[in-house]
Amino acid sequence: MKVLIIDDEPNVREGLKKIIPWEAEGFDICGEGIDGQDGLEKIMILNPDLVLIDIRMPGLMGIEVIEEAKKRGFKGKFIITTGYSDFTYAKRAMGLGVEAYILKPIDEDELIEMIEKIKDKILKEKEITQKLDVSETYVIKSLLTHLLLGSSLSIMEQDKYNELKEKNENYQLLLVDIEDKKETVSLIEEQIKDYLEARLAVKTLIVEKYLLIIIQNKEQGYIDEVIDTLQEKLAKRYQITCKMALDTSLIKIQEIGESYTLVKELLDKKFLYPNERLLTSKRIDRYAKESEQSRIINVEHVSEQIYRLLQVGDMIKIKQVLEELKLQLQSESVRKDKVISVFSNILVKTGTKTMEANQEVGKLLPSGEQIIEVIYHCRDVEDVIEYIEEQLRIIVQEFKVSSPENNMKKIIYYIENNYNKELKLELLAELFNYNSAYLGKSFKNYTGQSFNVYIDQLRINRAKELLRHKEMKVYEIAKAVGYKHIDYFHSKFKKYVGISPLEYKKNCEK
Template identity: 30%
Template sequence: MMKVFIADDESIILEGLKHIIDWPELGFSICGEANNGEDALNNILELNPDLVLLDIRMPKLQGTEIVQLAREHGFKGHFVILSGFSDFKYAQTAIRYGVEFYLTKPIDDEELYRAVNTVKENILKEHMHADTMNQFREKAKYTILRDVLLNTGDVSNINLGEINLSAAVYQVVIYENYNQDTFNLIYDFADLLKVTNQGNNSFEHIKIHEKDIILLKGAFSLSHFRDFLRHYDKSPQKSSPLDSLFIAYGREVGRVEDIHRSYEDALCLMNRRFFCEQNQHAIGYEQLPGFDDRVYEINARETNEYCKLLCSYIQSYNRRKIADTLFALEKNLYYAKTDISNIKLFLTDIYLQIKENINHIYSTVDIPFPTNSWVINLIDGKYYLYEIIFFFSVQFEMIINAIGNFSRESVLDDIVYYINHNYRDNIKLETIAPLFGYNSSYLGKIFNKKVGESFNSYIDHVRINHSKELLLQKNLKVYEISELVGYKNVDYFHKKFKKYLGESPAEFRKRNNAP
């Protein structure tokens, strides 16, 4: 419904104007009234009515002055002037400022009705024109955004301010469901980032090839995005916004012409989701290997080498070497110069060759291998590399047990060995347990019983012991040592060091005369 504002210094006329026309029937609601020029102007600027009925002579400001000042402040609404006398100069001044009707008192009901109805029709035409222009503008903006992201058009002659694309810094984010079997995920990024996006000032949302793409604009929205990622980190709480999302984000760029580079980063990262860790919900351009870094080539020779190594470790019941080999395989594949489908075929070939070799060597043993077709479908259907590595480790443990090694006493020694050589990595019980064929809860219990302390406590001791050695060296700073021994957060390293040694790293270094 359109809004009308009425201003007249005579209360009787003011009341009459409120009832002389059936305003709701014409599609108007009365949004306010005033009996002096100053109040009228202030209310007009605040309420922004579609139509103003305005007496020409009022205390403090006259009608023509109100119209002039309102226009100077950007008011675009319609005016109908009411005057107790007909004066050509007054009418001429009013028309100059866009007043559509100049009616003299006493007001004729039908004349006022015709004037208001004409204004109503003009307002509706303006709305239709504005809607049409907005539609054209949105279509043009979508096309420009698409060209910018795909780098398929020249944007040098486009007025970026007109389509609200002008900013000092940009970053592209692509998001999808964390669970890839679900569909139709809808999130309001303004709510997620805790920013207002009125007029798309903070970001743009567009779909390209069925992918949801966010273009962050300006330092404010990029800062909120970083805060959002830091808050949820790699393990978002259940039912939190990020728990259902997977996000890939490209580099920050300072020019519209470079936005496509950020988009290409994010797209490449989304396609490399296969390499993410368990429960990882975000991947950024920092984790994107450069073109020169992708040096690992998968071929028949590599397939045969891994098959040979793993078969020998299975036959010697060497779980430690199996785990090391699978870890190395996982790291190599991260830098493979090929696509995900070829990596899955490579892994399938390794498994099927191992199966064939073991069946040949132990032809008299009934080993419960899955069928080849089942294995092919399983590996092809996995979303993540870690799932396939886990499948390998479970299968190799099954083979070891089937061919005769029922003693599991040595496995803890293997785990301790693994920790001692991989303490710098983000070692977790739930990720190590599958490599050795254990349930994480059960492994935690037997580890504590065998070693005499918890899994996490043992890792802390290993890291702290190595940090002591590094602190005695002169060329390393404390935060560098923290990262070298596996603590990404230096404050957390300080806390752990003081817990186990009763002093800070700096105090330890000073006490041992190692500046």
């Protein structure tokens, strides 16, 4: 058992340490408090079984320390030592459940006798508490199993369950997932249990692969503060990120099953929200509110967008596209498998487009199976984005080697590789960071033709090649070179060639 001595006079603290044979009485002196505030902090950190405390001290008075400690869930015993025989203080102390009110100078025999009585009381309470804890923990675990799996309770479990229902106490569920090496998990679990049990009324048990903590009757603000401090300590001591999920609603014992399902679902979203150490419904809902109106994720469109940016070597905009995609997935609060599917498909489709344009460069990307395997084992969505960026940088470097350095030449290179897609001057201006009007003038000065004429001639020349060498129908060729409507293709072809596509094909066959 642990004892804490709180007094603002050093000689009194030293005297209390020496006049009592603490070790023989079964106590270890776990610390000293030099005033009320220091004493309160040590009570909450050290969680002693017994506290000897002076009434009058600078800052917080002894009575105020006792009141605040009990508010925070401290369950240890108090002995007040004081030089003032004030009945008002004594009455207030007894009302707080203080075990004894002893006047200074302290009678050594009287104090030892009181400590022995308190020791017996503490040991009996510990024995009863341990039995109750085992029983209640067993009932709660059985209840969870019953609610989640549909199994029935034994008669003894049902009686205990009914007893807990009658108490009508409020609970909150905290689920902890320790992401660390197996050999340290049990140690960290014990640290978490000890820390929380010293500050909150909790029951802890292992359910499936998680540490489940059931918190009783506490203010939400204080719970948040305790959990936040715990996570800081774990990060500092073990260099780990300990993900937690909290159901902030107050529930009854019969609602624990539903609450457990909720915190499990919240914890499953840790992959998508790596910056949230404590996941709650409110925090996740915030992402939906911060996001713009939800849009359907078009994987084909995103992969096409990334492919175009690859060709111009714009990794900054590629990162922006991936970040925007992440935010959209977060706003929709999708499951891990959906996140993996979306990002895997985008990288695979981008690789396919690259392969079609340049087989040698396309081969540098991993296969679809390899991409899915790597992304599946990523720690979170940030790791996924980092992996995709690494793969795309390889492609960018290859495109830079095979494409010219000059900006206008890069634009021509891009057009020649994408003439069969929907190309507009505004799109190129955005890709290459130009004002569209300025780009139009610069393009004409460089090529001697307007942008639209240049595109039309490029497409028509490619159409002529296909008409000469491919067994394709005219409407298929129109689509292959970037014209959606056959009539528009006909008019453009006749404008630049002087005859219709079909006549041109027949002339070539002669």
